[in-house]
Amino acid sequence: LQLNASKCGFGHFYYAITPNIPEIQSIWNALEAKHKKFHGYGSQAIDALHQGDYIRAEQIYHEAENYSKELISDMEKMLQIL
Numbered sequence: 001l002q003l004n005a006s007k008c009g010f011g012h013f014y015y016a017i018t019p020n021i022p023e024i025q026s027i028w029n030a031l032e033a034k035h036k037k038f039h040g041y042g043s044q045a046i047d048a049l050h051q052g053d054y055i056r057a058e059q060i061y062h063e064a065e066n067y068s069k070e071l072i073s074d075m076e077k078m079l080q081i082l
Contacts, residue, residue, distance in 0.1 A: 001046070005039040024078045034071055038064065 002008040006015055014035065019028050041064035048057035 001042050003039055003042050003046075005036045008039070010035065021082070023081045027074050027078050031071070031074060034067075034074070038067055038071060041067065 005011045045057045045060040
């Protein structure tokens with residue numbers, strides 16, 4: 001599990017390019033904070049597991065799963081614009 005948002009596959013891609021299409025720039029720029037928050041779920045889940053709080057770890061997993069839908073939606077919006 002990669003906890004560093006700049007070292008995961010998407011992070012490498014995100015920080016390597018900057019789109020110059022005005023219609024998607026605001027969506028693209030907002031992805032950075034959302035992406036970092038998504039990785040934060042991984043840290044929280046690992047902490048919960050280390051504490052033996054498996055119920056909390058599962059809750060965090062479900063939060064991350066739901067949150068990922070927002071990220072995917074943002075990416076789909078950019079594809080529609082393109």
